[in-house]
Amino acid sequence: MVDKALGGAGLRGQSAGETALCTVGKSGTGLTYRGYDIAELADKVSFEEVAYLLLKGELPDAEQLDAYRSKLKNLRGLPQPLKTVLEQIPADAHPMDVMRTGCSMLGNLETEAGFQDQADIADRLLAAFPSIICYWYRYSHDGVRIVTETEDEQIGAHFLRLLHGKAPSELHAKVMDVSLILYAEHEFNASTFTARVCASTLSDMHSCITGAIGSLRGPLHGGANEAAMELIEGMQDEQDAIATLKQKLADKEKIMGFGHAIYRESDPRNAIIKGWSAKLAEEFGDDRLYRVSVACEQTMWEEKKLFCNADFFHASAYHFMGIPTKLFTPIFVCSRLTGWAAHVMEQRANNRIIRPSADYTGPEPRDVPALNERR
Numbered sequence: 001m002v003d004k005a006l007g008g009a010g011l012r013g014q015s016a017g018e019t020a021l022c023t024v025g026k027s028g029t030g031l032t033y034r035g036y037d038i039a040e041l042a043d044k045v046s047f048e049e050v051a052y053l054l055l056k057g058e059l060p061d062a063e064q065l066d067a068y069r070s071k072l073k074n075l076r077g078l079p080q081p082l083k084t085v086l087e088q089i090p091a092d093a094h095p096m097d098v099m100r101t102g103c104s105m106l107g108n109l110e111t112e113a114g115f116q117d118q119a120d121i122a123d124r125l126l127a128a129f130p131s132i133i134c135y136w137y138r139y140s141h142d143g144v145r146i147v148t149e150t151e152d153e154q155i156g157a158h159f160l161r162l163l164h165g166k167a168p169s170e171l172h173a174k175v176m177d178v179s180l181i182l183y184a185e186h187e188f189n190a191s192t193f194t195a196r197v198c199a200s201t202l203s204d205m206h207s208c209i210t211g212a213i214g215s216l217r218g219p220l221h222g223g224a225n226e227a228a229m230e231l232i233e234g235m236q237d238e239q240d241a242i243a244t245l246k247q248k249l250a251d252k253e254k255i256m257g258f259g260h261a262i263y264r265e266s267d268p269r270n271a272i273i274k275g276w277s278a279k280l281a282e283e284f285g286d287d288r289l290y291r292v293s294v295a296c297e298q299t300m301w302e303e304k305k306l307f308c309n310a311d312f313f314h315a316s317a318y319h320f321m322g323i324p325t326k327l328f329t330p331i332f333v334c335s336r337l338t339g340w341a342a343h344v345m346e347q348r349a350n351n352r353i354i355r356p357s358a359d360y361t362g363p364e365p366r367d368v369p370a371l372n373e374r375r
């Protein structure tokens with residue numbers, strides 16, 4: 001029998017294809033990448049190892065990991081025409097639009113000549129995305145042209161160094177690494193499905209990823225981490241959090257960072273990022289945002305049986321690390337690029353154009369009236 005919540009509109013509960021990349025809501029804590037449980041990956045490996053796992057099929061051995069990290073480090077520079085484009089984008093642009101333009105522009109400069117290039121293009125985007133967003137942000141907000149090549153082994157630490165102009169603390173580097181792991185892959189979510197639909201027409205990698213960025217931008221998907229931050233930053237304390245949420249629920253407002261299309265009781269990524277947010281709050285010295293977040297979590301469960309998804313505690317965690325709210329969803333892009341590209345490759349390897357049918361609800365067949373007969 002179809003779970004009511006998983007039936008109906010939005011293709012909910014319907015299989016739209018096969019994947020060997022990920023399971024959501026099935027085994028272990030409820031999320032696996034190529035068979036490995038998310039909790040174990042977040043505990044034991046780095047984001048570069050997860051990227052390798054998703055893009056190349058297996059976890060790397062020590063030698064492969066070293067070589068992969070060196071390769072990515074060498075791909076962090078941006079071509080001058082791309083920097084010139086980024087310098088034209090105003091400071092008040094939405095950073096997700098910057099990501100979309102950056103990816104698309106790179107597609108003009110480093111076009112995928114054929115599918116034999118796909119793995120290299122994916123690696124290039126993985127290395128270049130933090131450079132694109134931070135180059136634009138630092139130029140448009142601080143007036144500096146940053147050097148995007150750094151010696152950081154890990155992409156999370158590299159991102160924080162580009163953003164803040166100094167090496168991150170060990171704790172911040174660790175949390176960024178875990179965050180990138182948590183966001184890397186999630187089966188047939190809206191943005192990944194966008195990438196696969198585009199791939200199914202045999203389009204190029206940059207087009208698939210550019211489309212996926214557009215889908216992730218919305219507040220019902222990746223944009224929820226920014227919306228969650230906007231919600232909690234106005235809350236003074238736990239009592240305020242409870243009262244605000246009850247009012248919003250009474251007004252039938254959607255609370256961003258809660259609920260999920262597939263999970264029914266919890267999102268396994270939440271407990272992990274929540275734990276790191278608690279540690280960051282302690283270090284930050286002011287735990288208000290953590291406390292109000294916990295009050296929101298309890299209230300939403302008591303009132304609606306709705307739970308925090310991956311985005312909710314990411315808001316406080318990123319804030320504690322000094323990351324501006326508008327860069328939250330671009331970080332998601334820097335991570336999910338791995339899942340998107342892996343899905344594009346998987347789609348290409350066993351492709352049939354994705355073209356579902358629709359249930360027609362329009363008028364019965366009729367004659368075209370002459371112009372002077374139309375009202």
Ligand SMILES: CC(=O)SCCNC(=O)CCNC(=O)[C@H](O)C(C)(C)COP(=O)(O)OP(=O)(O)OC[C@H]1O[C@@H](n2cnc3c(N)ncnc32)[C@H](O)[C@@H]1OP(=O)(O)O
Nearest residue numbers: 005219220221222224253254255256257258259260261309
């Ligand atoms: C990384 C990610 O992309 S995770 C998702 C991030 N998005 C958000 O956090 C946005 C807020 N959440 C939502 O809008 C939804 O929960 C979605 C988009 C994630 C899933 O949507 P759906 O699959 O349609 O949700 P679902 O079928 O479980 O909804 C059941 C009921 O709960 C309500 N509901 C679901 N989420 C919320 C919420 N966050 N706040 C208030 N009510 C909610 C729905 O309106 C629906 O009510 P109804 O039956 O009266 O219409």
Ligand SMILES: O=C([O-])CC(=O)C(=O)O
Nearest residue numbers: 185186188189190261310
């Ligand atoms: O799976 C979904 O629908 C949304 C989500 O959590 C993700 O993409 O990480």
